[in-house]
Amino acid sequence: MTGVGPYAAAATAAADRSAEPAAATRQGGRLFSANLRQNGIYIAFALIIVLFSILTGGDLLAPQNVSNLVVQNSYILILAIGMILIIIAGHIDLSAGSVVAVTGAVSAVLMVNNDVPWPLAILITLVCGGLIGAWQGYWIAYFGIPAFIVTLAGMLIFRALTLAVLGNQGIGPFPVEVSRIANGFMPTYLGNIGLGPLDGADLFTLLIGLLFVAGIVVTQWRTRAGRARYGQVVEPVGLFAAKLIVAGVVVMTVIVQLARFKNLPWVLVLLAALVLAYSLLTDRVVFGRHIYAIGGNLNAANLSGIKVKSVTFWLFVNMGVLAAIAGMVFAGRLNQAGPTAGTGFELDAIAAAFIGGAAVQGGVGRVTGAITGGLLMGVINNGMSLIGAPTEQVMLFKGLVLLAAVAFDVYTKRRAGAAAG
Amino acid sequence: MTDVVLQMREITKTFPGVTALKDVNLTVRRGEIHAICGENGAGKSTLMKVLSGVYPHGSYTGEISFDGQPCRFSGIRDSEHLGIVIIHQELALCPNLSIAENIFLGNERASAGVVDWNRTHAEAARLLERVGLRENPATLAMDLGVGKQQLVEIAKALSKRVRLLILDEPTAALNDEDSAHLLDLLRGLREQGITCVIISHKLNEIEAIADATTILRDGRTIETLDMKNDHVTEDRIISGMVGRDLEHRFPDHEPHIGEEVLRIEDWTVHSPTQHGRIVVSGANLSLRRGEIVGLAGLMGAGRTELAMSVFGRSYGIGISGRVYKDGREVHLKTVRDAIRHGIAYATEDRKRYGLNLIEDIKRNVSAAALGKLASGGWVHDNEEYRVADGYRASMNIKAPSVSAVTGKLSGGNQQKVVLSKWLFTDADVLILDEPTRGIDVGAKYEIYSIINQMADQGKAVLVISSELPELLGICDRVYAMSAGRITGQLTRAEATPERLMQYMTKVKEQ
Structure with a gap:
């Protein structure tokens, strides 16, 4: 495609120097440690689940509790998606909690006080979130103020706006359609399966689950086949199948438990759609790839013609919109927009991103990692409250987990650096 | 004056894959100004780092004796304790501290840990008087020009009771007036019995001030000249600096030169950090298809600044001049504009400005x-792999696969990734800034071959290099820059190291 041929001469000129000692064991070790660094979060998550399943005598994975886990953490997870993108680009957002509050308040004023039809009110609220993001993005990207400062200011400003909008009191209740997004479940269409170990599971939900798993298998298989067609090294069939089976079992376990309770929470559907869309964005879309380039080496990105300022600006706009979604979900869940809504949410979202494998210097991180990080904290919260642990113990444990996650990241990076040097 | 104050014997210093110094000898007599000359990369700065303890005893071989005592410095504090002070080219003042605070930084005038400000300011004022700087000691360093900052550095050295003062390119960033003042100051210090070692590219200054000159080349001592008795001229120093034969280190190349593809006219650039300083002044330059053109110059001549300012104004402010691409004037306001017009710039510092080291090759x-690999914003990652793998094969990038992280590659392989990146933009003008810096000899040959092939494809290549043999070995034509101006241009037939060095050290006529 591009001048490949003529360079062959240079290749042969020094091909004889290319013989490198093949240290298979070292290669293997490196592969393992690279995998550990990428997948450490999933292993940690599995361990935490096992731990709390034992401690709670299995209550953690009871149908109602699995459902609660998803619904209770949904808004943090939505924020974590936006946060991980910002952290990959080397920035931070401290204002997310306040933006959640102000957008929730705006939606409440529109729907409850002014009877704006709920679809229009949602749209207006999303636009508000985008404008808030644009405001912050302007100061960060084009004016050059560090995101830490701009969003610290935003944290105060948007909390103040929340109080002003709400007049210092809660507004509710929301139209039933809106609170259903946060609290509601898919209705039953096909009835219960009603037998054996699946007792009382909803058939439609199970079908959706199977469809979802089938979708994963097909896309993964096609990706693998595509890579193989291009002569890339792909993982052995055995490992590939094992991974898919594990993923399938995990998904179906969750689905079965949900099906046995009240079917799929609507907010899980929303969340799944967002995770899918943003995973594709970061992996396969030019914009997403530019985020990694900026976070990995800002200077190099600039000198490669990447529109650094524009990408940064839109990242914050995106964060504003996601915060608006989280704001409405949270307000819908409580069925009221309150002046203290969202307090500390930004810190949970930041913690989720870092536990999920984001690097402090930027350039590294995945949406699925942040989601897993958020769920991990959710499981800790939930599991510890099930065993009746006092709040201080929960906070202590969460703090230690966050520290350990980042320490692990720094440690593996240092080892990787030593191996290279 | 036969009293020897410093003796360095058979100093050898190696870095992984590179021998920076090989059996270097340096003898400095008490109370003299001793100049060290050599091309970039000849080993001058390395030698001074060995002397000052930046490279501790044990990391090199050879002996150092100061005042007849053998020295084994384990760090810079040890050498400063003996009165050996080095002033680096990049001044190390804290901009937000005052002159007095900077002078006594790490060496505070204090009793029981509490700073005595009266003593600090009084002593600072005395030191400033000694170096002829009329400034209030409370003035912040950032409010001083480079010349005055240089004087503060010297005052700082004097506060440490300096006996051997090492200056690395002290006048490189100074204007003529400040340079003259500095040289006068050095003469004054010589009167006071302070020995100076000065590294400089400005041969006229060396001729004017030095008592002796040691010439380094390729990490070896070539000779030490007694400036007073031998009537040494600039030309004599130049021949010592460059006198080497060009071995067969360069691939043969038959140029096929076509029409002009890029022309730069009257290009002037101001420094973004030093107010009012002109870094490139009225430069004219043209490149033709299939031509490899060199840009020679010593440190600080403005070569990188010229290249980066043309490349979408990625350096500098107050840029004026015209750029013509294929005969039509173009306005390259951003890096994207430059790339769109087929111009590529591969940086001299690939780790900081060229590569995302935590990402893989592809x-x-x-x-x-x-964008070339995407439709509707959607990246075809298999195509990306294929393209990258094609470059891996054709450029001979030594990595297990294009999924290998670039931070773990050797310098030569990293450079091939950078070149692949720019070739993939379909650029037809490639500006390569120090393309072989930090690369071992074998990989250099490969890079030269790649450059030749780029030219054979009808691309114009501008090679910025500090290594004269490299420029003479691969370029069809060479421009020389000095102090922001293009001082001359030589064809391959005309170019000799001596003539180039004359242009490179030529100072603007008054």
Whole structure:
């Protein structure tokens, strides 16, 4: 495609120097440690689940509790998606909690006080979130103020706006359609399966689950086949199948438990759609790839013609919109927009991103990692409250987990650096 | 004056894969100004780092004796304790501290840990008087020009009771007036019995001030000249600096030169950090298809600044002049504009400005032209792999696969990734800034071959290099820059190291 041929001469000129000692064991070790660094979060998550399943005598994975886990953490997870993108680009957002509050308040004023039809009110609220993001993005990207400062200011400003909008009191209740997004479940269409170990599971939900798993298998298989067609090294069939089976079992376990309770929470559907869309964005879309380039080496990105300022600006706009979604979900869940809504949410979202494998210097991180990080904290919260642990113990444990996650990241990076040097 | 104050014997210093110094000898007599000359990369700065303890005893071989005592410095504090002070080219003042605070930084005038400000300011004022700087000691360093900052550095050295003062390119960033003042000051210090070692590219200054000159070349001592008795001229120093035969280190190349593809006219650039300083002044330059053109110059001549300012104004402010691409004037306001017009710039510092070291080869190769691999914003990652793998094969990038992280590659392989990245933008003008810096000899040959092939494809290549043999070995034509001006141009037939060095050290006529 591009001048490949003529360079062959240079290749042969020094091909004889290319013989490198093949240290298979070292290669293997490196592969393992690279995998550990990428997948450490999933292993940690599995361990935490096992731990709390034992401690709670299995209550953690009871149908109602699995459902609660998803619904209770949904808004943090939505924020974590936006946060991980910002952290990959080397920035931070401290204002997310306040933006959640102000957008929730705006939606409440529109729907409850002014009877704006709920679809229009949602749209207006999303636009508000985008404008808030644009405001912050302007100061960060084009004016050059560090995101830490701009969003610290935003944290105060948007909390103040929340109080002003709400007049210092809660507004509710929301139209039933809106609170259903946060609290509601898919209705039953096909009835219960009603037998054996699946007792009382909803058939439609199970079908959706199977469809979802089938979708994963097909896309993964096609990706693998595509890579193989291009002569890339792909993982052995055995490992590939094992991974898919594990993923399938995990998904179906969750689905079965949900099906046995009240079917799929609507907010899980929303969340799944967002995770899918943003995973594709970061992996396969030019914009997403530019985020990694900026976070990995800002200077190099600039000198490669990447529109650094524009990408940064839109990242914050995106964060504003996601915060608006989280704001409405949270307000819908409580069925009221309150002046203290969202307090500390930004810190949970930041913690989720870092536990999920984001690097402090930027350039590294995945949406699925942040989601897993958020769920991990959710499981800790939930599991510890099930065993009746006092709040201080929960906070202590969460703090230690966050520290350990980042320490692990720094440690593996240092080892990787030593191996290279 | 036969009293020897410093003796360095058979100093050898190696870095992984590179021998920076080989059996270097340096003898400095008490109370003299001793100049050290050599091309960039000849080993001058390394030698001074060995002397000052930046490279501790044990990391090199050879002996150092100061005042007849053998020295084994384990760090810079040890050498400063004996009165050996080095002033680096990049001044190390804290901009937000005052002159007095800077002078006594790490050496505070204090009793029981509490700073005595009266003593600090009084002593600072005395030191400033000694170096002829009329400034209030409370003035912040950032409010001083470079010349005055240099004087503060010297005052700082004097406060440490300096006996051997090492200055690395002290006048490189100074204007003529400040330079003259500095040289006068050095003469004054010589009167006071302070020995000076000065590294400089400005041969006229060396001729004017030095008592002796030691010439380094390729990490070896060539000779030490007694400036007073031998009537040494600039030409004599130049021949010592460059006198080497060009071995067969360069691939043969038959140029096929076509029409002009890039022309730069009257290009002037101001420094973004030093107010009012002109870094490139009225430069004219043209490149033709299939031509490899060199840009020679010593440190600080303005070569990188010229290249980066043309490349979408990625350096400098107050840029004026015209750029013509294929005969039509173009306005390259951003890096994207430059890339769109087929211009590529591969940086001299690939780790800081060229590569995303935590990403793999394929994502680095595609970084500057990801749009080519995408439709509707959607990246075809298999195509990306294929393209990157094609470059891996053709450029002979030694890595297990294009999914290998670039931070773990050797310098030569990293450079090939950078070149792949720019070739993938379909550029027809490639500006390569120090393309072989930090690369071992074998990989250099490969890079030269790649450059030749770029030219054979009808691309114009501008090579910025500090290594004269490299420029003479691969370029069809060489421009020389000095102090922001293009001082001359030589064809391959005309170019000799001596003539180039004359242009490179030529100072603007008054």
